[in-house]
Amino acid sequence: MPARIAKPNARSKLLDAALSMIRAKGYCATTVDELCAAAGVTKGAFFHHFKNKDELGVAAAEHWSEVTGALFAAAPYHDHADPLDRVLGYLAFRKALLQGSVPDFTCLVGTMVQETYDTAPAIRDACDRSISSHARTLEADIEAAMRDRAMSPDWTPESLALHIQAVLQGAFILAKAKGGPQVAADSMDHLTRYLTLLFRAGGEIPNP
Amino acid sequence: MPARIAKPNARSKLLDAALSMIRAKGYCATTVDELCAAAGVTKGAFFHHFKNKDELGVAAAEHWSEVTGALFAAAPYHDHADPLDRVLGYLAFRKALLQGSVPDFTCLVGTMVQETYDTAPAIRDACDRSISSHARTLEADIEAAMRDRAMSPDWTPESLALHIQAVLQGAFILAKAKGGPQVAADSMDHLTRYLTLLFRAGGEIPNP
DNA sequence: GATTACATACCAACCAGTCGGTATTTTTAA
DNA sequence: TTAAAAATACCGACTGGTTGGTATGTAATC
Numbered sequence: 436m437p438a439r440i441a442k443p444n445a446r447s448k449l450l451d452a453a454l455s456m457i458r459a460k461g462y463c464a465t466t467v468d469e470l471c472a473a474a475g476v477t478k479g480a481f482f483h484h485f486k487n488k489d490e491l492g493v494a495a496a497e498h499w500s501e502v503t504g505a506l507f508a509a510a511p512y513h514d515h516a517d518p519l520d521r522v523l524g525y526l527a528f529r530k531a532l533l534q535g536s537v538p539d540f541t542c543l544v545g546t547m548v549q550e551t552y553d554t555a556p557a558i559r560d561a562c563d564r565s566i567s568s569h570a571r572t573l574e575a576d577i578e579a580a581m582r583d584r585a586m587s588p589d590w591t592p593e594s595l596a597l598h599i600q601a602v603l604q605g606a607f608i609l610a611k612a613k614g615g616p617q618v619a620a621d622s623m624d625h626l627t628r629y630l631t632l633l634f635r636a637g638g639e640i641p642n643p
Numbered sequence: 644m645p646a647r648i649a650k651p652n653a654r655s656k657l658l659d660a661a662l663s664m665i666r667a668k669g670y671c672a673t674t675v676d677e678l679c680a681a682a683g684v685t686k687g688a689f690f691h692h693f694k695n696k697d698e699l700g701v702a703a704a705e706h707w708s709e710v711t712g713a714l715f716a717a718a719p720y721h722d723h724a725d726p727l728d729r730v731l732g733y734l735a736f737r738k739a740l741l742q743g744s745v746p747d748f749t750c751l752v753g754t755m756v757q758e759t760y761d762t763a764p765a766i767r768d769a770c771d772r773s774i775s776s777h778a779r780t781l782e783a784d785i786e787a788a789m790r791d792r793a794m795s796p797d798w799t800p801e802s803l804a805l806h807i808q809a810v811l812q813g814a815f816i817l818a819k820a821k822g823g824p825q826v827a828a829d830s831m832d833h834l835t836r837y838l839t840l841l842f843r844a845g846g847e848i849p850n851p
Numbered sequence: 852g853a854t855t856a857c858a859t860a861c862c863a864a865c866c867a868g869t870c871g872g873t874a875t876t877t878t879t880a881a
Numbered sequence: 882t883t884a885a886a887a888a889t890a891c892c893g894a895c896t897g898g899t900t901g902g903t904a905t906g907t908a909a910t911c
Contacts, residue, residue: 463671464762544820546757553745567821590829590832594832600817601814601816602806604812608756609774612756612767614760618805625798625803633840
C-alpha cells in the first residue's frame, strides 16, 4: 500500500483550481461559483473550508508558496559548486519554466498583490510573505558569491535578491501585454548579463 | 479672455477618476457606480460616453498614454549631451517620481494588463500599445549610446528598452507587496548599475 | 454520539447596462 | 439675425442577472 496518496478533498481541489484560475483571470474576476465548478465541488463545501473569499485568497497564496517552494527546492541548480553559478542556474531554471501559455508560467502572488494590496490587506501580506521568502532562498548564494570575490558593494544581498524577483515579475507583465514569453526571456537574459557583469566587476583585480 | 480653459466635461472627469481609482483598486474592483460618484457624474453620462465598461478601460489606457507622454516629453533628462546620460537621467527621473502613496506612483497599464489580458483583449492591446510606445521613446538614446561606443552586442535597443520597463513594472509589484517605495528605488538602483556596467564594458578598449 | 465534511436551496446586495426624458449646444435656413 | 431643427450631453429611476454569503439538512468519520 502506498504511503500516502493525498486523497483529494474539496479544500485541496479548490486550492489547485484557484491557482490556475486566478492566474488566468485575476482574483476579482474569479467568482466563487466558477471556482467551485472548476474544482468539481459545491458552494457549501467552499464555505465550509473558507470563511469567505478573501480567506481563500490567503490560502491560495500559501498553497502557491508550498507548491513552488518544493519545485525550486528540488531543482538542479543547487548542485553547482560556485555560488554564483547557483544564482545564474536559478535564472536559467526560471527561463526554462517559460513554457505553455501565459497563465501557465506567470506568478500567482504577483498577479494577486496588484489587485488586493489596497482592498484586502490579509492577501497582500500573504503575497508579500510568498515573494519575500522565495527571494530569501537566493540570499545565501548571493552572499557567498560576494564573499568569494571579497566584494563590499553599496547594495545588500537582500536588495539583489528582491531585484531579481522584480525583474521576473515585470517580465511576466510584459509577457501578458505582448501575449507570449519571448519578451520575458529577453528580460531574463538582461538580468543574467547584469549578474555576470556585477560579479565580474566586483571581483576584478587590476593586473599591472 | 483665456485661450482655452478645457472645460471639464463628464468624459474627462471620468477618465481622470479612472486613472486613480483603477490604480488603487484594480480594474475589476472599480465599479461603474463608484467611478461615477468619484467623478461627480451620473451613470447616464457614463454610458453616453462609453458603450460599456471595457471601452472605458481602453480609453483610460489611452488617456494614461497621453498624460504620461506629456510628462516624460517635458522632463529635463532630454537635455543631457551624452545619450547614455539621457537614459540614466530617465531612470533618475523615474526614481524621483516615487513620491506619495503607492497608487500615486504605480502604473495604470501595468496594473490593468494583469487583470484583463485574458478576459478583455481590447484593453490588453491598449496596455501593450502604451507600454511599448513608451519603451520606444528610449530606443533612440540607447542606440546612440551603443554607436558612440561602437558596441555590437547580442541584444537590441528594443530589448533593453523593454527590459527597463520590465524592471519598473516589477518594482511596482514589489512596492505594492511591501507597502512602500523603498524596494522599488533599490531595484531602480540595480538597473542603473546594470546600464552603467553594460555600456562601460561594451565601450572598454583594452589598454596594452 | 458528536464533530467534520460536504450538499442543496435560498437570499439580499450589487452589478453592468437600459430607457425615457430634459437641458444645452450646434446646425440649418429663412 | 434669428428662430426652428437637430444633434449632443447629461440625468436618474429601473432591471435582470450575478455575487458573496447563509440556513438547513445529510452522510461519513472519529
